[in-house]
Amino acid sequence: MSTTVPLRDRLWVSAAILCVMQWLCLRICHVPLAQPWETLLPGLGIFGAAFLLSWGAELAQLEIPESLALAFLALMAVLPEYAVDIYLAWTAAHDPSYTAFAAANMTGGNRLLIGLGWPVVLLCYWLKTRRKEITLDKGQRIELATLVVATAYAFFIPLKRTLSLIDTVLLVGLFAIYLIRSSQAHHVEPELEGPPRHLARLPRAWRRLVTVALFLIPGLTIFLAAEPFAEGLLDSARGLGIEEFLLIQWLAPLASESPEFVVAALFALRGNARAGLGTLISSKVNQWTLLIGMLPLAYAISGGHVVPMPLDGRQAEEILLTAAQSLLAVVILANLGFGIWEGLLLASLFSMQLLIPDPRVRIGFSILYVVLAAAYLGNKAYRRSMRELLKGFWTSAL
Numbered sequence: 001m002s003t004t005v006p007l008r009d010r011l012w013v014s015a016a017i018l019c020v021m022q023w024l025c026l027r028i029c030h031v032p033l034a035q036p037w038e039t040l041l042p043g044l045g046i047f048g049a050a051f052l053l054s055w056g057a058e059l060a061q062l063e064i065p066e067s068l069a070l071a072f073l074a075l076m077a078v079l080p081e082y083a084v085d086i087y088l089a090w091t092a093a094h095d096p097s098y099t100a101f102a103a104a105n106m107t108g109g110n111r112l113l114i115g116l117g118w119p120v121v122l123l124c125y126w127l128k129t130r131r132k133e134i135t136l137d138k139g140q141r142i143e144l145a146t147l148v149v150a151t152a153y154a155f156f157i158p159l160k161r162t163l164s165l166i167d168t169v170l171l172v173g174l175f176a177i178y179l180i181r182s183s184q185a186h187h188v189e190p191e192l193e194g195p196p197r198h199l200a201r202l203p204r205a206w207r208r209l210v211t212v213a214l215f216l217i218p219g220l221t222i223f224l225a226a227e228p229f230a231e232g233l234l235d236s237a238r239g240l241g242i243e244e245f246l247l248i249q250w251l252a253p254l255a256s257e258s259p260e261f262v263v264a265a266l267f268a269l270r271g272n273a274r275a276g277l278g279t280l281i282s283s284k285v286n287q288w289t290l291l292i293g294m295l296p297l298a299y300a301i302s303g304g305h306v307v308p309m310p311l312d313g314r315q316a317e318e319i320l321l322t323a324a325q326s327l328l329a330v331v332i333l334a335n336l337g338f339g340i341w342e343g344l345l346l347a348s349l350f351s352m353q354l355l356i357p358d359p360r361v362r363i364g365f366s367i368l369y370v371v372l373a374a375a376y377l378g379n380k381a382y383r384r385s386m387r388e389l390l391k392g393f394w395t396s397a398l
Contacts, residue, residue: 009195012051019048020221027224039232042225043258049218049225050262056214057263057279058196063208081109081257082291083226088248089295093303096310101248102295103315107322108249110287112257114329115350117264117280119343124265125273132340134273136333143281145389146178147330150288154323158316162308163296171293178285249318250354257283277338288326317362324369325349331373334385345372 023045026033033041085105092098125134136144153170157163199210260283267276299309311319325346332342353365376382 009198013195016048016051019044020052020218023225024217024221027228033228035232035235038228038235042229042232045221045225046229046258047262049221050258050260051266052214052218054263054266055196055199056211056218057275059199059207059211059214062200063211081105081226081253081287082294083223084253085109085291086294086298087227089298089309090302092309093299099310100245100312100315102299102309103311103318104245104249105253106287106291106295107315107318109253109257110284110322111325111350111353112250112253113260113280113284113287114325115346115353117257117261117283118277118329118338119347120261121264121268121273121276121280122338122340122343124268125271125276126340128269128271129273134277134338136274136277136336136338138336140274140278140281140336141389142178142181143278143285144330144333146174146181146285147281147288147326148386148389150174150285151323151326151330154288154292154319154326157292157323158311158320161311161313161316163292163299163311164308165296165300165306168293168297171289175286175289175293178289281333284326284329317366321353321362321366321369324366324373328369328373328376331376331382331386334376334382334389336385 023042026041085102088098088102088105092102122134126132150171153174157167200207202210260280264276264279267273267279296309300306329346332338332346349365349369353361377386
């Protein structure tokens with residue numbers, strides 16, 4: 001086997017490291033930046049970190065089950081979203097206007113993952129292979145089952161119009177069960193390509209050290225780049241006179257979700273669409289359990305007293321719409337297949353929400369998502385797949 005590293009792979013690794021290091025150096029040295037560099041340079045840091053994370057996740061599969069590796073990848077990739085949303089919830093304890101922004105950021109990020117991220121992965125896979133369907137592995141039922149339970153619980157949140165520490169306990173506990181089940185998944189040796197294939201040849205101790213570094217260094221980069229990147233985008237957009245709520249709901253999450261989208265697209269463009277889609281499903285589980293659970297905790301700690309985080313009518317409707325979209329998405333994936341027409345369905349519904357921002361249509365879209373999910377469940381095969389998902393989850397949880 002040749003040990004020569006192709007020039008292309010060396011260039012990819014060098015470019016990713018340079019993108020990361022330039023931002024770490026600028027941030028650590030507190031170098032002041034003006035627009036457009038205030039947005040561009042942290043954005044490059046996030047972009048480079050996404051490449052390093054994808055390679056780290058592939059290397060990690062040599063040591064741990066793929067499901068757990070993708071779970072850690074998703075957790076690291078959503079650090080920008082966590083940083084922005086927890087900051088908003090923390091500030092909301094002292095400025096009630098930020099409560100709406102916290103809910104807007106969380107719901108926007110969740111809907112972007114399904115409405116934009118999943119179809120993009122399918123598109124990249126089709127461009128690479130001309131195949132019109134992504135088939136998931138049976139081991140990925142862990143993520144889907146967790147998503148089913150989290151989605152069912154999310155429908156109760158708009159009814160009580162609060163996020164409380166009870167939600168924290170239940171949702172963080174659900175995330176813990178998900179991690180435990182992922183760690184117990186069957187371990188399959190991956191077929192590595194590109195830089196990870198060459199890094200895998202290192203002695204085991206060095207390979208493990210490199211794997212850890214490929215999680216920690218990009219994670220630090222993303223964490224340090226999240227706020228200036230999002231704020232730079234927000235400052236630029238405010239100059240265009242765009243509504244602040246819409247900026248927080250769509251522009252900020254789009255910036256903070258970019259690592260996940262890049263990582264997933266890279267997997268798909270290398271022909272590994274199962275891992276690409278799995279990364280975004282894991283990210284959805286992360287945000288639909290751990291992120292929501294952390295918001296009332298941050299709110300309570302910041303305020304210095306145990307009180308629920310209130311949700312007004314618009315925020316409750318946003319969460320209802322997000323839960324309804326999640327329901328349709330998980331029903332579609334219940335049979336472990338995601339085809340071109342299903343990708344177009346999710347993308348079309350999501351696009352219509354953006355084109356028709358009237359708050360009055362949110363309930364209508366929520367009903368439409370639920371009706372479509374019920375239509376899928378009218379198929380015996382989908383009902384059987386959903387029963388298997390739930391049976392597997394409760395069996396493992398008990």
